[in-house]
Amino acid sequence: MTEQLKRATISDVAEHAGVSRAAVSKVLRNAYGVSPAMRTKVEESMALLNYRPLALARGMRGNSYTLGVFLVDLSNTFFSVLAEGIRDVAEELGYQVLIGQARQGLDAQQKLIEAMIDRRMDGLVLIAPFGPNDELEKLGRTIPVVVLGRHGPAKYFDTVASDDIAGSALIVDHLVSLGHERISMLANTQPDSEPGMPQTVRRHGYDLAMEKHGLSQWIDHVPGRWGTESGLEAGRxxxxxxxxxxxxALHGGADVAALGAYTALFEAGIHIPDDMSIVGYDNIPATGLPPIGLSTVDQSGVQMGRQAAELLLSRIEGRTESEHVLVSPRLIVRKTSAPPRR
Amino acid sequence: MTEQLKRATISDVAEHAGVSRAAVSKVLRNAYGVSPAMRTKVEESMALLNYRPLALARGMRGNSYTLGVFLVDLSNTFFSVLAEGIRDVAEELGYQVLIGQARQGLDAQQKLIEAMIDRRMDGLVLIAPFGPNDELEKLGRTIPVVVLGRHGPAKYFDTVASDDIAGSALIVDHLVSLGHERISMLANTQPDSEPGMPQTVRRHGYDLAMEKHGLSQWIDHVPGRWGTESGLEAGRxxxxxxxxxxxxALHGGADVAALGAYTALFEAGIHIPDDMSIVGYDNIPATGLPPIGLSTVDQSGVQMGRQAAELLLSRIEGRTESEHVLVSPRLIVRKTSAPPRR
DNA sequence: GGATTTGTGTAGATCGGTCTACGTTTTTCT
DNA sequence: AGAAAAACGTAGACCGATCTACACAAATCC
Structure with missing residues (x-):
């Protein structure tokens, strides 16, 4: 077996350039106290030796230049769009983004977050995490944290979320304008729901919008969680x-659930939108497939991801007062919403 | 601002238990030379101090207990299923899985892989990577590597792939048995295609199967890449x-492309399956949505992911001869394939 | 022109683990 | 019982960076 070449370390570069390790380190970090002459000399040696600093070793004292992204569910394509926005921004500033997934619930989430901390990630973006707000507050005091998809206020972490109140209003207004009165909602009734979670806020927004239109009597929460499975059950x-x-008409809560309900209703012979209108939330790619054409609410995921990354990086730079960003959602009308026929 | 508690280190544990740091390290690694008495003593101290070893520091000399998964595209849900299989196995053995994504091409892939190496990951799983085989061979000599979705042979890395020859045959056989003769294929004609890539093998399998049925005259590769966009174009x-x-009838190559083509054809008023049958490949979740019901080939992603993780871990343990696993695909007939009407 | 400030570079401790080498005690063998 | 082998613990180097403290030289000040 051929022996692999040994990788150049900072000492190799120092020796080759005829300077101290500390000097090389300074060049690396753009730190103060380096003459132009020394800089070029060191940079030449680095290039020549094909040197790359070992991020792991840097992490022992300084930054690891690594951001962790926590995802509940990789198969929810909206989340992966968010992740992309994060990566875009992070990369521009020399940070790497590594994603961890844990769908099995709070324990797995906790373990994964610890694993990220144990790898000295410089900061964490949590996308739609489980668990109570005060757990997150505790976490936020340990490491810079931005939570995507949960509303503030929060003291020790930043949040970026869609304005879910407005989003729900968008849906209800649209359906009402089509002539609907009896509008139900797939409500996410997860046991550990907290104030600030999208499910809580969207439901509240739905209630408010229904009241606004004088339709309080028709307020109806179809219980379940937001997943394909649960959507199927709700549809049945x-x-x-x-x-x-x-x-x-139905406010689907989230696209994955809405599509599940769509599926079940379709299978039961209930035609969409003739027999029932459905509007989702998230604008995941599958909603655009023409035979479906789910009307939905778009949150511009890339934008939210970028926002989150910017907040996280500024927090890593030292900001301590928390910030809370709301992104305005946008209604996308496709083929699953139409005037009622009855 | 409340000061955060300092985290316990191995020295703290050693001091608390009244032993040396080396002893604690041995307990941690399950290494030889620890009496039961000492083990319990140390473990008690660890529990009491709420000690967690810093994975980063471990990585400086020993293992980082971290596996890297490289993905071209998070939004391809088949890939995320694979990632789950990997995680399942890895977690059982105390490894963490971190995922990196780079969709923009070879350069970005290279950078990401380097970043993972710089973080001293113990091994890498590459899912459908770009680039020539010898680049991968070179990589495989640097760090344990398993490539998912590319066929062997390869000397310095393992592969896990669907038996794409058989998969294509499954599709062609199915369509022929329905009475089709004129069967085209969405061929992925990416410029940097290498032998062993799924696109290459599936196309070859299609050619072989067509020949087997005496349909060589109808062999027809519709050029493009495998993505939704490109599928749309091909459909148009x-x-x-x-x-x-x-x-x-159409062999879609991959579900994402097949769905794109479906969309374009649908929009052009060509009805599926009455006017044209389509069969995809991958069995991604969206194919199951009832109004679509794309017939496809299932690769049992979780299974492949598990296999890949097992190979990688055994390679990390020291295995050097490469292994190449083929997983048998399975045809799933839904609603987009039917006898021809013309 | 001597004192002070600024700029440039280095030595060496440090981060939190792992691992080799070795000393001491206990067990096994003949 | 004495020798050899096995079991158990520890000291201290080491991994590859960062970062503080300090030495020395050059520039600026009064």
Missing amino acids: SLAARPLAQRPS | SLAARPLAQRPS
Whole structure:
């Protein structure tokens, strides 16, 4: 077996350039106290030896130049769009983004976050994390944290979220303008829901919008979680209702759930949008597939991801007062919303 | 601002337990030379001090207990399924999996892989990487590598792939048994295609299967890449063909491309499967959505992911001869394939 | 022109683990 | 019982960077 070449270390560069290790380190970090002459000399040696600093070793004392992104669910394509926005910004500033996934719940999430901390990540972006707010506050005092998809206020971490109140209003207004009155919502009733979670806020926004239109009597939360499975179940339960008690339109809560419900209703012979309108939330790629064409609310994921990364980096630079960003959502009307027929 | 508690180090544990740091390290690594008495003593101290070894520091000499997964595209849900399989296995053995994404091409891929090496990852799983085989060979001599989705042989890395020859045959056989003769294929004609890449092998499998059925005259590669965009274009080009030159069935190459083509054809008023049958490849979640119901080939992603992780871990343990695993694909018939009508 | 300030470079401790080499004690063998 | 082998612990070098403290030279000040 051929022996692999040994990688150049900072000492090799120092020796080759005829200077001290500290000097090379200074060049590396753009630190004060380096003459132009020395800089070029060192840089030449680095290039010649094909030197790359070992990020791991840097992390022992300084920064690891690594950001961690925590995801509940990789298969939710909206999340991966967010991740891309984060990466874009981070890369411009020389940070690497590594993603960890843990779908099995709070324990797995905790373990993964610890693993990221144990690898000395400089900061964390949590996308739609589980768990109570005070756990996150505790975490935020340990390491710079930005939470994506949960609303503030929070003292020790920043948040970036879609304005879910406005988003829900967008949906209800749209359906009402089409002539619907009996509008239900797939509510995410996860047991550990906290104030500030999208499910909580969107539901509240739905309630408010319904009241605004004088439709309080039709407020109806179809229970479940936001996933394909749960959406299917919710759809089946709707299909099982007697016709008189069935809504004419549905606020899907999130696209994955909305598509699940769509599927179940479709299979039960309930035609969309003739028999029932559905509007989702998130504008994931699958919603655009033409035979479906799910009307939905777009959150401009890349934008949110970029925002989150910028906040995180400024926090790493030392900012301590928390910031909370709301991104305005936008309604996208496709083919699953139409005037009621009954 | 409240000061955060200082984290316990190995020295703290050693002092608390009244032993040497080396002893604690031995307990940690399950190394030889620890009496049961000392083990329990140390473990008690660790629990009491809430000690977690800093993975970063461990990586300086020993293992970092971190596996890197490289992904071209997070939004391809098949890839995320693979990643899950990897994580399952890795976690059982105390390894963490961190995912990196780089969709912009070879350079970005190279940078990301370097970043993972610079963080001293113990091994890498590359999912559908770009680039020539000898680049990968070179990489494989630097760090344990398993490539997912590229066929062997390879000397310095392992591969796990779907048996794409068989998969293509499955599709062609199925379509032929329905009565199709004029079967085209969305061929991925990326400029940097290498032998062993799925696109190459699937296309070859298609050619072979067509020949086997005596349909060589109808062999037809619709050029493009495997992505939604490119699928759309291919679909449009098919729709633009005069009816007499249009195939009655289409081997989609990959689900994302097949769905793109489906979309374009649908929009052009070509009805699936009445006017044209389409079969995809990968069985991504969106294919199952009922109004679509794309017939496809399943590769059992979780299984492949697990295999890859097992290979990688055994390679980290010291195995040097390379292994190459082929996973048998399975046809899933849904609603987009039917007998031809013309 | 001597004192002070500024600029440039180095030595060496440090981060938190791992691992080799070696000393001491206990067990096994003949 | 004495020798050899095995079991158990520890000291201290080491991994590859960062960072503080300090030495020395050059520039600026009064």
